[in-house]
Amino acid sequence: MFLRNGWYCAGWSGELSEAPIGRRMLGEQVMVFRGDDGAPVALEGRCPHRFAPLHLGTIEHERITCPYHGLVFDRGGACIHNPHGDVPKDAKLRSYPVVERDGIIWVWMGDPEQVDPDAIIDGSFVVDPGYATVLGYLNVAAHYQLVIDNLLDLTHPAILHKGGLSSEEYMGPNLEHRFHQEGTAIHSDYTFANVNPSPGLAPLWGKRKSDVRAFMTLHMPTNLVLDFRMNEVDGPMDEGLFLPTLHLLVPENEERTHYFYAMGRNAQVDNEELSAITAKMARHAFENEDEPMIVACQEMMGTTDLFSLKPILLKSDVAAVRARILMDRLIAKEAAEAGLAREVAPA
Numbered sequence: 276m277f278l279r280n281g282w283y284c285a286g287w288s289g290e291l292s293e294a295p296i297g298r299r300m301l302g303e304q305v306m307v308f309r310g311d312d313g314a315p316v317a318l319e320g321r322c323p324h325r326f327a328p329l330h331l332g333t334i335e336h337e338r339i340t341c342p343y344h345g346l347v348f349d350r351g352g353a354c355i356h357n358p359h360g361d362v363p364k365d366a367k368l369r370s371y372p373v374v375e376r377d378g379i380i381w382v383w384m385g386d387p388e389q390v391d392p393d394a395i396i397d398g399s400f401v402v403d404p405g406y407a408t409v410l411g412y413l414n415v416a417a418h419y420q421l422v423i424d425n426l427l428d429l430t431h432p433a434i435l436h437k438g439g440l441s442s443e444e445y446m447g448p449n450l451e452h453r454f455h456q457e458g459t460a461i462h463s464d465y466t467f468a469n470v471n472p473s474p475g476l477a478p479l480w481g482k483r484k485s486d487v488r489a490f491m492t493l494h495m496p497t498n499l500v501l502d503f504r505m506n507e508v509d510g511p512m513d514e515g516l517f518l519p520t521l522h523l524l525v526p527e528n529e530e531r532t533h534y535f536y537a538m539g540r541n542a543q544v545d546n547e548e549l550s551a552i553t554a555k556m557a558r559h560a561f562e563n564e565d566e567p568m569i570v571a572c573q574e575m576m577g578t579t580d581l582f583s584l585k586p587i588l589l590k591s592d593v594a595a596v597r598a599r600i601l602m603d604r605l606i607a608k609e610a611a612e613a614g615l616a617r618e619v620a621p622a
Contacts, residue, residue: 276606277301277526280385281496282395284523284535287410288378291315297330299527301384305371306330310337316350317371317382323354324366378402379523379535385609396494398537400519406539407546409554413534413562417573419497419526420581420599422534425569426499426522427463427594429489432560435568439475440560445487454593459601461493463594469508475556478549479542480505480516488512493598495605497524517541529579536561 285307286296295308297320306320306329316337320329327343334340337350346366347356354366372383372390377398383390400406415422425431430450432441445467453464467487472480486509490502499522506515518540525533538557543549576584581599588596 276610277384278496278602278606278609280389280609281383282374282381283384283497283525284533285317285373285380285382285525287412287535288375288380289410291380295330295334296380297328298525298533300382300525300533302526302528303384304328305382306339307373307380307382308334308339310350315373315375315380317373317380318348318350318352319369319371322346323368329368386613394494396498396500396521398500398521400539401521401537403539405544406519406541407544407550407553408537408539409550409557411536411538411554411558411561413566414527415532415534415566415569416530417532417569418529418579419524419532420579420602421569421573422522422524422532423493423497423499423598424581424592424595425565426501427461427491427493427598428591429463429465429491430589430591435564436475436560437473439556439564440473441475442471442473444470445473452591454597456597456601459495459605461594461598461601463491463493465489465491472505475560476505476516478552479518479540484508485515486510486512491594493594495602497526498522499524534561534566 279301283300285298285300285305290296291307291309295306297306304320305317307315307317310316321327322329322341322343324346325343327341329339329341332340332342339348345358346354348368349355352368352370354362356362372387374381374392374395376395378401379398381395401408430446433443433446437443449467449470451466455462469484470487471484485505485507488504492500501520503518503520504512504515506512518538521537523535527533536557538553540553
């Protein structure tokens, strides 16, 4: 089950050049391309005739030609030409609301009457010249909520990412964790006092000790923002190293998750060698450490229903558990409202 009334990342702006993007999102095939005005257009990505992938077809002047039988659709999704005869009256593609902001293509997967552009998260550092930013993508063979669990629990880096992004010093008495919820936003805030930099962060900070803040926030449905800062011990948090990070998750289906990430830094932004080091560090942590562990856990579980296994819970699980409960409630509420709307709709 998915929460459909929300914004999901379909890709980075740089991906959307002459060729369209074709991705399965929430179990639906979606195609995104640029119109003649340069603005992104999002349509159902499969032909209603024999369900061919339309992103493999041709697009000329906002007209999409199916690569299988040649049906042609306009940017609104209407079939405007059938080379084999009359245009079938029901030949139409679903159109999705789409917004391009901060170098990110956002698609609204739910009720178009409930679209709220103000609900899009702030990712302005991605395009801010005051930051050096690396972008990445991976496809995780696991349920999206397992990925959310991983990101809201920042006790795992001291074990899973030691020697890179973290170290064993980032736990125990040096660690303080606070959880709170604001509306539908889940906050999982970690602070580490007077710690040595991890091996992966030493090139950015040096060898001196620091105070560290790692504030992770889940914005429903599946977009997470990490506010990561290092500053001099007992110094102001706004004067040190800032590494803002986005984790934009999109359920492909119940078993796979699109995972887009962006990591910025406010130090030595013109240092290309440092950017390469940062990119390698991020890729290693997310692709070589997080992903294999999440996939292995999914395989060991044998189900996408975590609570059915009655897991032992730690104090650090509070944010992830709360996120799962909230997600279930929002999905149930959305389904109930959709059912009521169908009941009252005129015949």
